[in-house]
Amino acid sequence: MGHTFNVETLHIADNVLWALEHLPDGSLLVTQRDGELLRISKNGEPLSKVQNLPNIWQHGQGGLLDITLHPNFKKNGWVYLAYASSRNGSKGHLRISRGKIKNNRWVDDQILFEAPREAHSRSTRHFGSRIVFREGYMYFSVGDRGDRPSAQDLSLPNGKVFRLHDDGRIPDDNPFVDTEDALAGIWSYGLRNPQSLVVEPGVGRIWEAEHGPRGGDEVNLIERGVNYGWPVITYGKNYSGTTITDLTAKPGMAQPKHYWVPSIAPAGMAYYGGEMFAQWKGKLLVGGLAIQELQLLTIEQDQVTKQDTILSNHGRIRDISVAPDGSILLIVTSDGKGHIMKLTALDKE
Numbered sequence: 001m002g003h004t005f006n007v008e009t010l011h012i013a014d015n016v017l018w019a020l021e022h023l024p025d026g027s028l029l030v031t032q033r034d035g036e037l038l039r040i041s042k043n044g045e046p047l048s049k050v051q052n053l054p055n056i057w058q059h060g061q062g063g064l065l066d067i068t069l070h071p072n073f074k075k076n077g078w079v080y081l082a083y084a085s086s087r088n089g090s091k092g093h094l095r096i097s098r099g100k101i102k103n104n105r106w107v108d109d110q111i112l113f114e115a116p117r118e119a120h121s122r123s124t125r126h127f128g129s130r131i132v133f134r135e136g137y138m139y140f141s142v143g144d145r146g147d148r149p150s151a152q153d154l155s156l157p158n159g160k161v162f163r164l165h166d167d168g169r170i171p172d173d174n175p176f177v178d179t180e181d182a183l184a185g186i187w188s189y190g191l192r193n194p195q196s197l198v199v200e201p202g203v204g205r206i207w208e209a210e211h212g213p214r215g216g217d218e219v220n221l222i223e224r225g226v227n228y229g230w231p232v233i234t235y236g237k238n239y240s241g242t243t244i245t246d247l248t249a250k251p252g253m254a255q256p257k258h259y260w261v262p263s264i265a266p267a268g269m270a271y272y273g274g275e276m277f278a279q280w281k282g283k284l285l286v287g288g289l290a291i292q293e294l295q296l297l298t299i300e301q302d303q304v305t306k307q308d309t310i311l312s313n314h315g316r317i318r319d320i321s322v323a324p325d326g327s328i329l330l331i332v333t334s335d336g337k338g339h340i341m342k343l344t345a346l347d348k349e
Contacts, residue, residue, distance in 0.1 A: 007276025010044030010340040017331045017338030019066045019319045024074055033063035046338060052105045054097055057086035060124020068131040082129035082140060091120040094127050094142050112168030116159045121145050130197035134204055138164050141194035147232040151190050154182035159230060161222050163187035175225030190228040196269035209266035209286055214237035218256035218262045221302055231255035235261055258304035264288035268319035274326025276345045315339060
């Protein structure tokens with residue numbers, strides 16, 4: 001790809017790290033799946049742990065997951081968290097809260113979304129949980145929780161992308177506000193486990209990547225009211241190798257813009273907009289858990305036209321963030337530990 005880059009490990013944690021955000025002072029907020037919210041310097045030095053977090057249900061794939069700053073964070077201080085929550089300790093689902101960090105404590109907590117009681121499950125799989133903002137609205141993903149048919153059921157949050165106001169109110173123009181028994185916050189549906197969600201800079205389109213079963217990981221362009229087909233259509237199979245469905249397409253169900261067979265297990269995703277790796281500008285970085293690769297996708301119009309691997313064999317890539325200086329930060333799991341890795345260019349073109 002025309003660059004030789006340096007890979008540096010900034011920080012190693014004893015537990016799985018999930019997501020990171022850049023604070024205006026250059027430090028990082030990093031979520032740890034076991035329920036810790038860490039503040040780390042830009043050089044990787046541990047600074048503090050944020051206290052007084054909401055109660056987090058840490059089971060299997062669930063725990064403290066995504067973190068996102070409000071677009072006007074410098075003015076209002078709002079921080080958004082996605083995490084697994086439980087009312088009774090035995091069943092859980094996804095919750096979205098926002099709060100502020102003052103004197104190293106989580107304060108002013110507001111619950112913006114909580115799955116209805118009938119959607120709470122003992123399943124420890126497929127929470128989804130990425131959060132992005134576009135045009136003043138908050139979008140977030142919810143996985144199917146291992147209950148495949150629920151992704152097609154508009155009365156349940158599973159396998160959906162939601163659109164809410166930044167304070168949790170439901171917009172009047174959401175696609176299913178007048179649909180009987182449907183959850184009014186739903187924006188799109190028919191998804192499996194969407195752990196990647198990103199807004200295309202300057203264009204505003206929302207791109208999603210999700211885990212398929214055995215094969216059939218997808219990249220989708222998330223649009224109003226669209227059904228993406230899971231589990232009615234898929235390019236994947238059961239983990240045992242048996243068939244889920246013979247259908248890969250059906251009228252009324254959107255086709256992916258790209259799919260992987262075999263699976264890469266896409267998690268972190270980010271548009272590259274920096275100058276350090278100039279020829280990657282405007283392209284989509286996608287991290288793989290299963291394949292342990294950082295891939296670069298070229299998008300023309302609304303289609304993925306090229307796929308390149310730019311990093312491999314450094315661990316399971318969970319999150320990707322482009323730093324203000326154009327370097328690339330990765331959250332990686334290796335040997336059961338969470339790593340923050342930094343990619344910097346050794347040469348520039």
